[in-house]
Amino acid sequence: MTHVFMDGIHDLGGMHGFGPIDAARAGHGFEAGWEGRVHGMLIALAVGGQPVSGFRHAIERIPPTEYLASSYYEHWLHAIELLLTEAGTLTREEIVTAQARIASGAVAGRRDVPQAAQIARALLSPLPRSAPQAMPAHFAAGDQVRVRRHFGPDHNRCPRYVRGAMGVVEHVAGPSPVPGAELTREPVYTVAFASHELWGSFAEPATVRVDLWERYLEQEA
């Protein structure tokens, strides 16, 4: 059973202490071959009908020290292993055994399924679009809203730095599956916040727009 977990280390907006941006890490593709294999593995798992819809949440559940000390595609490895072991598809013992075999020189076999490769390629081309759905929306562009501080006890995509802040709805999109309650769809609002509202009067002049599900918002009095 998944533990209640929502406000993890991944929610980095506005935190201090991470230092300069390493603009030299500017490549257009994968930095190493294994990264491409991991990226492909996630898509191939989806093509194969494996349960990877909890992927972002699985990354968010990485313990803070490991999250900050490991690389982006190591996060993906962690998340894939976590999802598949939780689903009972793999066991930790199998993973450890496979790693030992690879480390001692074993070479992985191949399993080619041309139809799966075709589906994977189709996912990376323009996709059919669903017809626009009628969607009751509680808020409209121009509305002043305030971000709630508390939500249900599960995965959410509401950054801490906007909680409690007042902003203006600029755009209404969706409906989109609600994180943590994916069978439910809600409108998503692009809400604009003044930087001084988020960071105080000494903030650099700017506006920050965040896309927020309806349940994260309440009408500003």
Place this chain on the structure above:
Amino acid sequence: MGSEHQRELTPQEIRAQALEALLVDKGLVASDAIDTVVEAFSNDIGPRNGARMVAKAWTDADYRRRLLADATAAAAELGIGGLEGEHVVALENTSDIHNVVVCTLCSCYPWPMLGIPPVWYKSPPYRSRVVREPRTVLREMGLQIPDHTEVRVWDSSAQIRYLVVPLRPAGTESLTGDELAALVTRDSMIGVGLALSP
């Protein structure tokens, strides 16, 4: 032993190869599906796609209008689209407004238009700082925004993926579509740089 000395695998390579071997053994993934994804992102899918869209918007006012109204459909006109590009919004830079995009919570990025995001985009320094001190971050990355220009930071926290349409540089009136596209950098479509001058 043969004369060829194999480089030792890194821990990450071991972990990735082991996982792939396990998934193949259990029939959960197709090896060629993985190959296809790697090849697509190495060859076809990259910033050149977004650059084509921007260059067309610079020269074709109707396309520009369609791009700003529905970037997903405008991309599909050029055969561009797919995962993480199902709902794209184009953000037009003007002399009064400069847009910059981030995903503070993870690394959301318009893959079909820009390919794989750079490491700096996915890392804590950018994700934490650009929503709080965007002008400083842009300056560190070589872009000085005048005080009178509004800076808009877009945090891709839901399903929308953002593509910045940079300003067309001066002196480009006589350039072809391909020449214009060559000026549109990946960084200008994230918003941390400008299009190149000819």
